[in-house]
Amino acid sequence: MLMYLQGLTFGLAYVAPIGMQNLFVINTALTQPRRRAFLTALIVIFFDITLALACFFGVGALMERFQWLRMLVLLVGSLIVIWIGIGLLREKPTMDQSVKVDMPLAKVAGKACVVTWFNPQALIDGTMIFGSFRASMTSAGQSTEFILGSSSASFLWFMGITVVISLFSAHFNDKVLRVINCVCGVAIIFYGAKLLLNFVELLGVL
Template identity: 30%
Template sequence: MTALLAGLALGLALIVPIGAQNVFVFGQGVSLGMPRALWAVAGAGLCDTLLIVLGATGASALLDSVPGLRPAMLAAGALFLTYLGVKSLRAKPAEIADETGSWSPARTLRRTAAVSLLNPHAVLDTVGVLGAAIAAQAAASRAVFATGAVAASWVWFLLLAGAATGLRGFMTKERRVWFDRASGAILLVFAAWLAYEFVVVLK
């Protein structure tokens, strides 16, 4: 039980702070509501589960040993977040009204996976930090600790999507536009951060 709670606490500490993945899942809850937003929850949870398992099996050492992998991840993440940010900043009420009509589970899963796996900070934190923490546990406790970390991701994303769904009644199309633009600005800040780190890594 101690190992499970420790994994849960560390997982929440890494995932709760605002980031591109949280912004996206929350936005899906506002845009689509339940149960459609559960596809975003599932996508984000599965991606985090995959990264935690990779960290537990020693993939963090691979991230440090492959030349050029970190700069490539930073560049890809910066470009993708810039695309999402600009798209959100250009949101219009008419486009928001039609969003549910273009919805599909596969599209939501693809977008969630892209936000989750093209964010190098999320990858490095999940694989590196959690991987090191899992490795530091006693052999008998590692699986339980990892289970707690995985549970943290699923519980948090479910709560996030649920809270966003609760706000749908308040979010008129006009308010949604400003919410989307604020989300876009946040994503562009993260994109700029990744681009800065890319430049620093190349020096």
């Protein structure tokens, strides 16, 4: 249960910062009927979770075979996590109304797929970040609980933000986005430091 909660809290901190996925969901909730907004959120959730699963278990299978890779991913991943957190604290997100959301659902799915799976930065960050968490775990049970928590976070965040914006769209502005980024930045830096500590502890064992 503890690893599930860790996966849930990290997943929320990882997915909440404002990026293309969030802007797409936010603008849909602001401008489209509620049913369309929820369908869009579900499509984004699907691609977000499948990418997380691929990054977590794909790299994890290699790390189970190669200890040096596990150490490398844990070190580099922790530094990337900390760097992302610092970047979020410095970033000033805005409500970008230029993101086009009025399109057929088939195109919505295609756009969500491209933004998620064909984004090199998302692939690299996801591989290193989720790979580093996989490297810090000692059993299959921990891994399963963690990725379930992270997947739950994706569902809760995108569905939750759709509900909130649909109900309170008039109060959603740049200042709210800035607060979200700051809170997530602090949480991500904390997790990055925790991963770096795990690397140091493993280094002492070798």
